[in-house]
Amino acid sequence: MSISKRKTYELEIIDLAFGGKGLAKPDGFPVFIDRCVPGDTVFVKITKKKKSWAEGKLIQILKPSKLRQEGRCRYCNYCGGCKWQELPYDLQLEYKKRHVTESIEHIGRLKGVPVMDVIPSDPIFEYRNKMEFSCSAQRWLMPEELEDETIKKGFGIGLHVPGTFDKVIDIKQCEIMPALGNKILEDVRTFIKESGLSAYNLKSHEGFWRFLMLRHCVAHDQWMVNIVTRDKNLEVVSKLGKLLAEKYPNIHSILNNITDSLSGVAREKEEILIHGENFITEKLGEFSFKISANSFFQTNTRACKKLYAKVAQYADLKGDETVLDLYSGTGTIPIWLSRDAKQVYGIEIVTSAVIDARKNAQLNGIKNCEFYEGDIKDVLPNLAQVPDVVIIDPPRVGMHKDVVGQVLAIHAPKIVYVSCNPATLARDLEMLSTRYEVVEITPVDMFPHTYHIESVALLTRKL
Ligand SMILES: C[S@@+](CC[C@H](N)C(=O)[O-])C[C@H]1O[C@@H](n2cnc3c(N)ncnc32)[C@H](O)[C@@H]1O
DSSP: OOOOTTOEEEEEEEEEOGGGOEEEOGGGOOEEETTOOTTOEEEEEEEEEOSSOEEEEEEEEEEOOTTOOOOSSTTTTTOSSOTTTTSOHHHHHHHHHHHHHHIIIIISOOOSOOBOOOBOOSSSSSOOSEEEEEEESSOBOOHHHHTOTTOOSOOEEEEEOTTOSSOEEEOSOOTTSOTHHHHHHHHHHHHHHHSSOOBOOTTTOOOSEEEEEEEEETTTTEEEEEEEESSOOHHHHHHHHHHHHHHOTTEEEEEEEEOOOSSSSOOOSEEEEEEEOSEEEEEETTEEEEEETTOOOOSOHHHHHHHHHHHHHHHOOOSSOEEEEESOTTSHHHHHHGGGSSEEEEEESOHHHHHHHHHHHHHTTOOSEEEEESOHHHHGGGOOSOOSEEEEOOOTTOOOHHHHHHHHHHOOSEEEEEESOHHHHHHHHHHHTTTEEEEEEEEEOSSTTSSOOEEEEEEEEOO
16 A cells, blocks of 8 residues: 555554654554544544655544543543543553653663662542643634534633644643632632733734632642733732632632743743742642642652652662762752761753752751752863762753763663653763663653653662
8 A cells, every 4th residue: 555645544553653643554654643542443643754654633532442441531532631541551651661662772772770669650640730821813623623613712721632732622620630720710710710811912913811720739739820821910800819718718829920921831930829829838748848830740749759669779878878860850850868878969941940959958947968050061061979869850851962972971870760751861871881781760750641651760880
């Protein structure tokens, strides 16, 4: 069968590939299709054709796979949030483990590295502690909504169709956010609709309401509501804040972030406190962390504890070691390890994260954590001491090549590498393997119903 662009085909999905897409191989030619499950027979339109592979868009499932389950979320066929809801959770974990193993073997060209079973998330719904919903004056309608004449194409607040900046699905119920968040979302939707002010338009840059950011902390069941608008209009936002604060005692913080930034990302220019305090407090183990509207915090709190416990197990500290944490964010890993080490240093580029890290150390009465601000590749060469353990938790792009060289030159006895991207993990481990043995990798699932997977790798120095 020869595959051509814009033509339609009946294909059988035989596997799940990199990036979570279904894989069909008509006459050995790989075709990748989103939102498919192995065993499905699907009707597909080819959207991209390259020499050795193609991409298709799912038109119809002709015969569903026996592996399929009903997605809990009614938006899961359209929303970019969690595309794997139709795959049973044990299979999600199996595919994630395989994804890590294959990345290490094929991208990293490292053979025989033991990859442990994935540490699962519990719970697998209502696990996200942060959600950001976009406002749109023209909500995008799902096919079934188009058939319902009572539904109007007006204001919507919700999540984007993947790969689009202007198609917002009006989400009434998000299953990965704790339940109360959906009630808050509904009240905000109703208020905005009746406010007489319009939603921000990303093309014309007009309109008032931009985003609703919700944060939840597990330990104290506290909520933060951040209403992001283009301009200042305290009268209207305070009215919304008052309504929410009176109705929901668990809301600990209501903020108004104001931004006229042209991008579709909620970055504040000014922050106004509307109710309560400008932070919520989360606990990880014995430690407390103040989280403000724009600070980074791992999005699955319970799974984060499992991740850090694995980091601590691999670090295996006895109390007299010096630890260096690269990409230290708001200081959560250094603080988590502080009781078991002599001294922990963190390096982080974002000023506000470094400020938060220092405050968090102080909040917990920790005196043996020190944080340096700057780009790691500039700060690392000035480090006076050789650490016993280096922790590395870079962003998705992985480590800068120069930083890999610097880490190799330091040649600490042990490295614990935390990664949210198996491909860059594999690439970096290959470079580090010139002077280190990759002893073991444990994937930790922080993101159920998505193909994303976190991994922790233990490396020991070769003599
Ligand atoms: C995946 S986060 C890790 C955060 C932290 N370890 C945690 O668990 O919360 C990566 C961090 O690296 C920081 N970062 C990115 N590039 C950097 C660089 N070149 N130098 C220093 N820090 C950097 C980001 O600001 C971010 O806080």
